[in-house]
Amino acid sequence: MSNNQQNFAINMSAKLIAPLIVSTILCLNGCATTTKTAENEKDPYENFNRSVFKFNDKVDGYLAKPISDGYKYITPQFVQTGVYNFYNNLKNVNVVINDTLQAKFAQGAQDTGRLALNTTLGLGGIFDVAKNIGWEQNEEDFDQTLATWGVPAGSYLVIPLLGPTTFRGVPGAAFDTAANPATYVGGAVNVVSLINTRANAEGALKFIDEAALDPYIFTRESFLQWRNNLATDGKSKPSYDVDLDLDTEESKSKKDVKK
Amino acid sequence: MFLRYLKFTIVLINLIIPTTALFAQDNSAATAKQVVEKFQADLISVMKNGKQLGYAGRYSNLESAVTNSHDLPKIARVIVGKEWEKLSEDQQKKLEDLIVRLSIASYAHNFKDYGGESFTYDSEEETTRGGILVHSHFNIPNDKPVKFDYMLKETGPSWRIINIVANGVSDLALKRSEYTSILQKEGFDSLVSKIDDKINDYSKL
Numbered sequence: 086m087s088n089n090q091q092n093f094a095i096n097m098s099a100k101l102i103a104p105l106i107v108s109t110i111l112c113l114n115g116c117a118t119t120t121k122t123a124e125n126e127k128d129p130y131e132n133f134n135r136s137v138f139k140f141n142d143k144v145d146g147y148l149a150k151p152i153s154d155g156y157k158y159i160t161p162q163f164v165q166t167g168v169y170n171f172y173n174n175l176k177n178v179n180v181v182i183n184d185t186l187q188a189k190f191a192q193g194a195q196d197t198g199r200l201a202l203n204t205t206l207g208l209g210g211i212f213d214v215a216k217n218i219g220w221e222q223n224e225e226d227f228d229q230t231l232a233t234w235g236v237p238a239g240s241y242l243v244i245p246l247l248g249p250t251t252f253r254g255v256p257g258a259a260f261d262t263a264a265n266p267a268t269y270v271g272g273a274v275n276v277v278s279l280i281n282t283r284a285n286a287e288g289a290l291k292f293i294d295e296a297a298l299d300p301y302i303f304t305r306e307s308f309l310q311w312r313n314n315l316a317t318d319g320k321s322k323p324s325y326d327v328d329l330d331l332d333t334e335e336s337k338s339k340k341d342v343k344k
Numbered sequence: 345m346f347l348r349y350l351k352f353t354i355v356l357i358n359l360i361i362p363t364t365a366l367f368a369q370d371n372s373a374a375t376a377k378q379v380v381e382k383f384q385a386d387l388i389s390v391m392k393n394g395k396q397l398g399y400a401g402r403y404s405n406l407e408s409a410v411t412n413s414h415d416l417p418k419i420a421r422v423i424v425g426k427e428w429e430k431l432s433e434d435q436q437k438k439l440e441d442l443i444v445r446l447s448i449a450s451y452a453h454n455f456k457d458y459g460g461e462s463f464t465y466d467s468e469e470e471t472t473r474g475g476i477l478v479h480s481h482f483n484i485p486n487d488k489p490v491k492f493d494y495m496l497k498e499t500g501p502s503w504r505i506i507n508i509v510a511n512g513v514s515d516l517a518l519k520r521s522e523y524t525s526i527l528q529k530e531g532f533d534s535l536v537s538k539i540d541d542k543i544n545d546y547s548k549l
Contacts, residue, residue, distance in 0.1 A: 221488055295545065296450065298538045299522050306521045307513050314512020319491070321512060 127241055128305060134243040138301050141248060145283075145290075153283040167211040168281045172267060173222065174203045174210025179264045183225040187233045196223055224315055227264075228257030232316035241305055249308045376476040376496040376503040377468055383413040383505070384463040384480070387451070391458040399547055402452040410451065415497065415504035416444050422506070423519045427527045435532055442539045453546040460485040463492070471495070476503065 125131055157165070177200040184193030199215040199222070207214040216222070231253050232238070239252025250258060262268050267278055297303035313321050374382070386409035390402050397405060420440040421428045428436065466479040476496045481489040495507040507516040526535045 295453075295549065296542075297522070298535070298542065299526060302522045302525050303518065306518045310513040310517065311511070319512060 127309065129240050130242065134241065134305075135301050137243040137245055138304070140245060141243065142300075144246065149279075149283045150287075152280055153287065156280045157284050157287070165281065165284060168277065169285055170203070170207070170213045171210045172278050172281065173213070174200065174207065175265060175267045177203070177222070178266055179227075179261050180223055180225045182264055183227055183230045184223070186227075186230045187225065189225070192223060192225075195220055196225075226257060227260035228254045228312070229316045231257055238309075238312070238316075241309060249304060251309075251312070254312070374502060376494075377465065377478055379413050379496060379503050379505065380478045380480065380494045381463075381465060383409055387455060388458070388462065390451075391455045391461065394456040394458060399452055399456075402456065403448055403547075406448050406451045406455075410448050411444065413505050414447075415499050415506050416440060416447075418497070418499070418504075418506055419443065419516065422516055423523050424527060425520055425524050427524055431532065438536065442536065442543070445543050446539050449543045449546040453549060464489075474498070475506075 128134065160168075177196055181193055181196045181200060184190070184196055199220045202215045202218075202220075203210045203213060206212075228251075236253050238254075242250050242252065242255070244250060244255075247258070267274060293300055293303060386406070390397065390405050390409070394402055417440055420436070420443050423443065424431070424439065431439065462483045463480050464483060466481060468476055468478045470476055474497070478494040478496065480492045480494070482492055483489050491511050493509040494505050495509070496503040497506050498504075507514060509515070523535060526538065
């Protein structure tokens, strides 16, 4: 539901993003004392975030989805795949930069090769040739780089039109936008990118609608866990807190048996 | 990317919950790895025959697979956290029943056909709290594999799945956030109504 908006952040121009981010943060600072909910430390601005989430959902339903549906209807699948590959390949520039900033030099070398291969043999990135030889796309961005440098994620935020992020994710998205060549190609190209991103997200958005009892919390929890897993390269232990609960339940059960 | 990842994660999570209860009866001596592999094999089998079976057939087949491999009562307790103690016995029983039905319905809806997917066992490790983590991954043709970590606890004579973590997203943690929030803000009846709606929707979609 809000993932498409997060993807929007990567592709929208810095000029468009900056005022939105600034106004959101100004609003958050102003509203913090009235909207903060103490029971949830990772989402102290839940009331504000829920409002934005609802707004983004409306924008998606009334604008993004109809355009995306039209795009899917008139565009053959192989063209959609080619467009997706093209923008994905441009994103590799950003991936390589962040590989280097995180000192992942071996991975950076492969990602550089991936970019070179797809740009040349893949005809400008339209074909994902690298995938066929086993060079899967790595997910690296500046938010992960900041995490590697020890910057904490901060509170969860939902930004108008852009979707879920964290305080650390805001400068991360700005850096990634600036480092993505697609940003500088022109408005029309970015519009195609946005539409294509929304079209690719259709199945997943439908899935959230089907599975979530509370789409806001569902999106927040999965987003935060997913980002944490990426930031720690899969080394985080998301189940430990659940373990603790289980132990509590088990000790409780044992006490009950003794009684 | 986030949404695509999320989809697999959620499907996996929903798959995990229904498997444990039946295993205890049929495979009392099964190791944690065997419990997981049996469940995964049952799931792939249902996917392969998904179209012929239809929703009702898939639900029926998965009912035993899920019930035999998961510790559903424990999952139900953990999902609602401290709210569990505030529920009456009838409400607790009702919630357990709903979680079983929702889990099976979710699997039956989402695993309706087969496109060459498979599971591969990677390794297993003991946790500091006496559980076992079975690491595996779900192979999807022309896509990145999804990492699946199954956490199992010893319940009586057998091992049972109590959580699935897909690409770092914990099913239990995700559900607990959702369920406790609804319980606290809207109450038990609202939670029951929302779960019932989901179960009905899965049977119609």
